[in-house]
Amino acid sequence: VALWRKDLSKVNSKAAESLADPEEYPNLFEDWQVALSVEENAVKARGVYPAAENYPTHADKSFNTLVEAFRNLQVEAEESLENGDIDHEAAEENGHVENEVEQHEEEVNQEEGVVDEDSTDGAVLVNGSEGDEEWGTDNKGNPSA
Template identity: 80%
Template sequence: MSSGKLQLAEDCMKYATDLSGLLLLYSSLGDAEGMSKLASLAKEQGKNNVAFLCLFMLGRLEDCLQLLVESNRIPEAALMARSYLPSKVSEIVALWRKDLSKVNSKAAESLADPEEYPNLFEDWQVARSVEANAVEARGVYAAAENYATQADQPFITLVEAFRNLQVEAEEPLENGDRDDEVAEENGEEENEGGEEEVNQEEGVVDEDSTDGSAEGEEEWVLTPHQ
């Protein structure tokens, strides 16, 4: 491998059944087909750790979950379902309860199912939405040559990305509402200003009319002759 003879290195690893070496080689090359074959080979030979890594990097999360269940790693399967496959959590929790009840029934009863207690699981509905939106992207594999550009991108979880999308979608509405509120406030201020001007004008008219009426009364007062 150090001399760049990758094909020869691959053949040697296959003959030597060096599954860890093949995992390193295929993951470095971005060889999805090789990873898929290696997953099957590792599973046949009972190398579940290698098989799991291959399946996980291929985005075959359901197969990862099934492998954990078949290996009797049910608690790990529950944690993985919570992180990557929320729709499978209830199914795995039921298996976990059944398995744990053989040892400790009280502990088995204490396991919470998100379908029964969604308030105990933060961002549960968001996680379900993220899972539904991310299904199609699992089978899309980026080329290994794009690693440099991908590595420079800031790390963000799918839940955070989904939240950001929701915030961006809500911002225009909030700004629009705010603009309407400002417009209404400005309109009210203008109306108040107009009313003040009208009142002032009315006050002037009233004063003039009052003065005029007073002058008229003085002009037409009859005084007795002396």
């Protein structure tokens, strides 16, 4: 900023004085500290290019700015911390926690009946399907009287 002020003062001194320095006025530069952190990390990755076979995973990333990518990394890190510690994550990867949750959901659905997701009338189907009820069949598929 000091170099800009010096060069600009040769042309217009008032404009040079009006330049805001992020170190003096951090409130005017919302992502200044984030950008500095991103730049520091980007220096490490300069000149390191992913293999061509990994193109599909990197194709959409070209549209993100470095600040957006940094924020996404922070959000992903926070989400993993919200789920618990590493032991919890390892259990999920093995499927133990996920299977327990699915079994619990199945038990609840069997006890309460399942609400058809496509239904707009709010009807609860118990031990049957919507198609059977529409055509007037019983649970065995026989026409009802």
